[in-house]
Structure formats: C-alpha cells, structure tokens
Amino acid sequence: MAPVLAHLSLASAELPWKVPKTLSSSYKDKMQDEMVSAMLVGNPEFGAILESATYYVGLMVIRPGVDYPRHAHDAAETFSVLRGEATWWKEGEGTRVVRPGEAVVHESKRGHGVVTGEEELVCLYLWGPGGPGAELLGRYWFTNDEGGCVDCGISGMEWAKGGVCCVGCGR
Ligand SMILES: [Zn+2]
C-alpha cells in the first residue's frame, strides 16, 4: 500500500492506514490497490482511536486517475475534500468536480461514484446510519451508470420508495 501514500506527508503520521475490506469482497477486489483509509472514530478493531458503533470518521486517500466504481449502500456518507480534486457522480444529479473545501453527501441507497484527478485525492469521510432499517454496516452494492443495481436494475431511489432490490431480499 505504500505507493498510494508516496507523495503524502500524512504517510509518516502514526495513523491506522488500512485497505478497506469490511464492506464487501467485490469492493476489496476492485479497490485494494487504489486506496487506503484510516479510521479515527469507529471500530477499534479497524484502528479507530475513539470507539463508536454509530459513526465511522476517518481519512481516505485514492490514487490519481482512479475510477471508484458506482455503488450505493444503506449507510449515509459525507466526503469533504482536503487535497486533490475529483469528478463525482450522484444518482439523479449527474457529475460535478469537487475541490478542497467542498463536500459531497450521499444519502442512504443513493448511487454514487468518483473519478480522481491528476493528484491523489485526500478526503475526510463520515459514515453514519441511513435511517430506519439502513444500518451503518448494512447492505452495499454496485450500480449501473444510472444508479440501478447491477444485478436487478432497481435504483436506490426507487428502492428507497418501496421497490425491492435483489440486494434487499438476498440477505
Ligand atoms: Zn459510498
């Protein structure tokens, strides 16, 4: 994982940098060489300094030129960009460039994805519960370009309104 952090002064800090692997095996396969994160608040088993079962807060670094696949999850998520810039896509809103000082919010089940620019992207992340039945470590699935589940096509927004996705009934 060292190359991801090669140009980052944070690399020398004693932070619990890890390749995220708790969300899903397919996520791990797609992203394990492209990003690292350090959990500061959350589960001490993942390195968190402050324990919380309700929120995960930490730092995330993604290599330049990486297409983080479009996906959705039960958790609600906020990213604040600290360094670098990226093109963010959000279901129902299209794409926009996000720069340091700006944040993106992904509501529960809402499809989203990011393509990083020419520099490493460094973000602060906040993961929290997405509402009733949408837990912090709930479901996680990849979506097509419109935000529909890659397996059944139902979008997170439709699902949130009462549609049934294969992810939802498959567990
Ligand atoms: Zn996400």
Ligand SMILES: [Zn+2]
């Ligand atoms: Zn589905």
